[in-house]
Amino acid sequence: xxxxxxxxxxxxxxxxxxxxxxxxxxxxxxxxxxxxxxxxxxxxxxxxxxxxxxxxxxxxxxxxxxxxxxxxxxxxxxxxxxxxxxxxxxxxxxxxxxxxxxxxxxxxxxxxxxxxxxxxxxxxxxxxxxxxxxxxxxxxxxxxxxxxxxxxxxxxxxxxxxxxxxxxxxxxxxxxxxxxxxxxxxxxxxxxxxxxxxxxxxxxxxxxxxxxxxxxxxxxxxxxxxxxxxxxxxxxxxxxxxxxxxxxxxxxxxxxxxxxxxxxxxxxxxxxxxxxxxxxxxxxxxxxxxxxxxxxxxxxxxxxxxxxxxxxxxxxxxxxxxxxxxxxxxxxxxxxxxxxxxxxxxxxxxxxxxxxxxxxxxxxxxxxxxxxxxxxxxxxxxxxxxxxxxxxxxxxxxxxxxxxxxxxxxxxxxxxxxxxxxxxxxxxxxxxxxxxxxxxxxxxxxxxxxxxxxxxxxxxxxxxxxxxxxxxxxxxxxxxxxxxxxxxxxxxxxxxxxxxxxxxxxxxxxxxxxxxxxxxxxxxxxxxxxxxxxxxxxxxxxxxxxxxxxxxxxxxxxxxx
Numbered sequence: 439x440x441x442x443x444x445x446x447x448x449x450x451x452x453x454x455x456x457x458x459x460x461x462x463x464x465x466x467x468x469x470x471x472x473x474x475x476x477x478x479x480x481x482x483x484x485x486x487x488x489x490x491x492x493x494x495x496x497x498x499x500x501x502x503x504x505x506x507x508x509x510x511x512x513x514x515x516x517x518x519x520x521x522x523x524x525x526x527x528x529x530x531x532x533x534x535x536x537x538x539x540x541x542x543x544x545x546x547x548x549x550x551x552x553x554x555x556x557x558x559x560x561x562x563x564x565x566x567x568x569x570x571x572x573x574x575x576x577x578x579x580x581x582x583x584x585x586x587x588x589x590x591x592x593x594x595x596x597x598x599x600x601x602x603x604x605x606x607x608x609x610x611x612x613x614x615x616x617x618x619x620x621x622x623x624x625x626x627x628x629x630x631x632x633x634x635x636x637x638x639x640x641x642x643x644x645x646x647x648x649x650x651x652x653x654x655x656x657x658x659x660x661x662x663x664x665x666x667x668x669x670x671x672x673x674x675x676x677x678x679x680x681x682x683x684x685x686x687x688x689x690x691x692x693x694x695x696x697x698x699x700x701x702x703x704x705x706x707x708x709x710x711x712x713x714x715x716x717x718x719x720x721x722x723x724x725x726x727x728x729x730x731x732x733x734x735x736x737x738x739x740x741x742x743x744x745x746x747x748x749x750x751x752x753x754x755x756x757x758x759x760x761x762x763x764x765x766x767x768x769x770x771x772x773x774x775x776x777x778x779x780x781x782x783x784x785x786x787x788x789x790x791x792x793x794x795x796x797x798x799x800x801x802x803x804x805x806x807x808x809x810x811x812x813x814x815x816x817x818x819x820x821x822x823x824x825x826x827x828x829x830x831x832x833x834x835x836x837x838x839x840x841x842x843x844x845x846x847x848x849x850x851x852x853x854x855x856x857x858x859x860x861x862x863x864x865x866x867x868x869x870x871x872x873x874x875x876x877x878x879x880x881x882x883x884x885x886x887x888x889x890x891x892x893x894x895x896x897x898x899x900x901x902x903x904x905x906x907x908x909x910x911x912x913x914x915x916x917x918x919x920x921x922x923x924x925x926x927x928x929x930x931x932x933x934x935x936x937x938x939x940x941x942x943x944x945x946x947x948x949x950x951x952x953x954x955x956x957x958x959x960x961x962x963x964x965x966x967x968x969x970x971x972x973x974x975x976x977x978x979x980x981x982x983x984x985x986x987x988x989x990x991x992x993x994x995x996x997x998x999x
Contacts, residue, residue: 440571456670509556513553514552538621539624549731554949573588591711608660760784762819763815764780777969777970778971787963802951838919872908873905906923932957966987
């Protein structure tokens with residue numbers, strides 16, 4: 439539309455007496471257009487036609503801008519949704535090997551930059567098409583002058599090409615330092631209590647400042663390079679324009695109307711060409727984000743779990759062991775953590791697993807939860823290998839409470855109902871009572887509607903653990919796993935949790951991972967792990983009656999070690 443409006447200036451200039459050939463190729467072509475529209479070839483009709491074309495151009499421009507913005511943000515949102523879904527469906531080893539700050543930065547920061555790249559590409563296509571139209575009109579007006587412009591533009595492009603390479607390098611550094619910044623902020627905000635307690639605010643500040651200064655410098659160059667490019671471009675454009683005017687009027691004898699048209703086109707084309715070059719340079723800075731997202735997505739896909747739709751498993755009860763472990767071994771790379779482990783967890787019994795740090799207790803739990811896939815060896819539930827069960831359904835049959843219960847910045851109610859489907863109020867209260875949590879919840883300012891704060895920081899550690907236990911009980915699990923769930927509690931809070939566990943005895947199979955041996959005193963059976971192997975097994979009384987590894991550990995703890 440813009441090209442057509444400018445092309446119509448040529449016959450208009452000829453009609454008003456500026457000068458020029460009425461038999462030129464472009465003039466003859468435009469006469470046919472005006473005749474086809476049944477318009478008289480007068481200055482007034484050409485002016486009205488130019489205004490009409492400009493109005494249409496405005497509508498097209500608004501539509502194009504609306505569509506480009508919609509596409510850009512839709513593209514960004516689609517990538518964010520895809521990445522989050524891919525991360526959540528990845529296996530636990532993916533999270534073990536990844537920094538959470540990197541993942542957060544990829545979802546929030548890198549996708550935003552990729553959305554910018556998508557927008558730039560659309561603008562590049564638009565600018566390229568408009569430039570092509572301008573050059574076509576200019577070619578019909580004077581192919582000699584247009585040839586000079588193209589030659590000059592090509593030389594200028596080659597001269598400024600190195601700025602695009604610099605833009606790509608800067609883009610890589612922005613991706614790297616943005617990720618480092620996200621990780622640094624994430625770590626220090628999460629570890630704010632440690633920083634305050636150890637009076638190391640200055641150290642945290644210096645590490646943070648180091649990262650933001652690096653990011654500041656690369657952002658400076660990403661902003662400064664376009665200014666250099668603009669200066670070179672504007673100087674070159676004026677110089678080329680002067681040369682074209684001199685050569686066109688004196689050497690090539692181009693008529694005045696054509697010269698005026700070409701000058702007008704040139705004036706309009708220079709900002710377009712500069713925008714084209716600048717967008718190419720900016721795109722070079724955004725391209726590393728595309729690589730970052732693609733790589734992160736592909737790595738997450740390589741760790742994908744098979745999460746089939748939720749189905750109901752047969753009840754895990756009856757005679758025999760709810761869960762059995764057969765010759766299970768597991769390694770992290772070259773380090774073997776579990777060695778031919780054999781264990782049975784009978785229905786309705788409480789089983790304790792103890793051992794020194796690094797003995798493989800938590801790794802064993804991860805294998806039962808199928809966070810780690812186990813080869814060689816096997817874990818079965820009522821003689822059925824657990825890998826034959828749909829993964830999602832298997833995990834939903836397990837209640838899990840870790841050493842540090844994670845709570846969302848939400849109400850007690852919503853934290854307890856997380857992932858519990860359409861359970862009723864009575865189910866929630868029943869679970870809270872079983873976890874010895876109902877009374878203290880009712881004493882909170884808004885009872886079950888009390889907001890617990892970020893990671894539950896408005897509650898004590900003991901209160902968080904009891905809410906975590908209540909949440910684990912919401913789905914009436916067949917197997918309850920407590921992974922060092924009382925190790926960080928004071929004696930009173932620990933007793934509340936232990937009383938709750940004792941009250942659950944017989945209702946479900948309970949596995950208690952413990953570092954503090956007194957925690958498993960009432961267990962029906964205790965396994966002792968050392969070096970990834972089961973070295974002892976028996977009841978509390980049986981293990982203490984013999985000179986065992988367990989009794990030695992107990993004596994150490996009794997002595998205060």
